[in-house]
Amino acid sequence: MHIDHEKFLELLVDASGIEKEKVEKQLNELQEEIKQAIADGEAYEIEGFGILSGLGNNTLFIPSKELEIEINFKYVGMEPIEIEGEVIEPKEEYVDPFEELQSVDDSKEGNRFTDLIEESEEEEKSKDDPLIFGVSLDNAETEEEAPGPDKWGIDAHKEDTGVDKLFSSLMGDQDEPATEEKTESEPESSEPEESEFKLEIPEEESGSSLDDELAQLMSDDSPGSEAAENDESIESVFESDFEDPFQEDDNEVAPEEDEEKEIESETDEEPETTSETEPESEAEPEPEPEPEPEPEGEPEPEPEPEVEEESGVEELATSTAEEDEDFDDPFASIDEDDEEEDLDLSGLEEKEVIPVITNISSDLEKKEPEAVKEKKPKKAKSSGSQSASVWLWMILILFVLVGATVGLAYFSVINIPGITPQVATSQPIQQPVQAIPPVETPQAEEETPSPEQTSEEQTPPPVTTQQEQESVAEVPIQTNAAVPVDQSIYGLMGVTSAAANDGYTIVIYSLSVEENALAKQRELSANGYRALVTPINSSQYGTLWRVSLGQFETLVDAAIAGENLEGAFKDNYFIKKITN
């Protein structure tokens, strides 16, 4: 908060009790004297406050020792500490919250502390805003924008895997029809999604075997026919890039089919095959070569390995189907999409393709099942990791509970021997204690103290300032004001009671001059507070006089009272035990 000249004048009037005009006049005189002194190159000293001096065009202020100490009342007694070894300076700059508040207040006129409350509320709101319902909107946005590969692996890789799968499945020729055959041949065993998902596992084996088959086919085919195929496929490549891979199946089967079709044309079986192939694309043509070549006596190594592969695929599929019957397949949607894409593109597969591309696709095909295999164990482990995470949470909660218990014990909220600090439950030291005759206190009261007072304070001997400096124990100076009978032992308001000196108090000033401290005490007492003045010995500053408010049984009570203090003292106090 900024105190401008008008407000400063009012404060001077209140503090001095002099009329405003006189105060203003004296202030102007002071101002002139200071200016004159600085103009003359001299320094102007205000006793107990500091020295104002000129240095070039600037005016310097050197605070007096008393003022420096009193400003630093919170840190009195804190001595420099020698640290062994290298210490890394913290990089974070400390930002004084008061400075910010002050700068805010500088721009505003009004109650400083209401502004503080408003600001703190705004800060809290601004902190709370991004965490609506405990979910950070920023995180949510980032998650939506860029799903991580782990958490959102399915979606993130959906397109890629779909494309890879599409190409690999289409280019890998034998595998996709085999899966389709499976679904056709075993519609009752499981849902098509699951079967297709499971059938992806043996792709590695089938892919490798298909490569072998392809190599055999390539070696078996005559160079002339190969060249012709290459020419055709090159043409198709130039026609469109995407059409090439889909023609692999035909390309591989083509040499067989050409021969077979010739034979089939003789036996008039072709109409049946065409009728079968039309609805379900190229899935059908494959099984036909199986029975036919045998009666013809043509050496075909393909059908047997295919049957073996298929049987192996079936076994794996059934085994995985048994394992994953209860499992909700997260890849089902992907597989569905892939299936749809496959079906859409199935019409394109009838075209021919370059065999070399088949090799590349088979390599791609090999990689895919590995990825699928890698994902499967994670799913299996997920239940185990969940239970582990539950245990971790339980351990964490246990630690927090133990920490909270120890904290409560340390602050004497609950009593745990060994943790709770030993509070001096014995009678407070009652040495005190010089009677500072309050202005309002009549002499008669001192002569006839109340019964409580006589029991608590038995003729306290007057202690001189010198004796207070030498005294080790920090004991508040007791006033002679009578404690009302109905007054509770502890509290913020009322009259200070020696019986409550075993508690805590809220320190609001530490002054170097006793008179100033006593004046503050009188002022606070007049406002109804239990005001204490306690001398403390500082090796650095000598004797200081702490002015504090209230007597509280526990630290918590003092903290609560501190929070409810009036604006002038709020956020600018510390709590201390009354007697050490």
Added chain:
Amino acid sequence: MTKEFLKVFGIVVRDQVIMKNSVHVSGIGTFKAVHHNQKHEKRADGKTVMLPPKDSIEFTAEGKG
């Protein structure tokens, strides 16, 4: 100008600065409390010392703002 006035002047400024208020005295300047964080200091003898935090009073002469 009396000694009593000078004393009151000092007390009023001190109290306001303790309360972290900045005090502007017309024709003289502004008094303001400044906080200094605790810090490590390496002395000439090689010892590292941690200095406690402290508040100091800062004066800005009028017109130097």
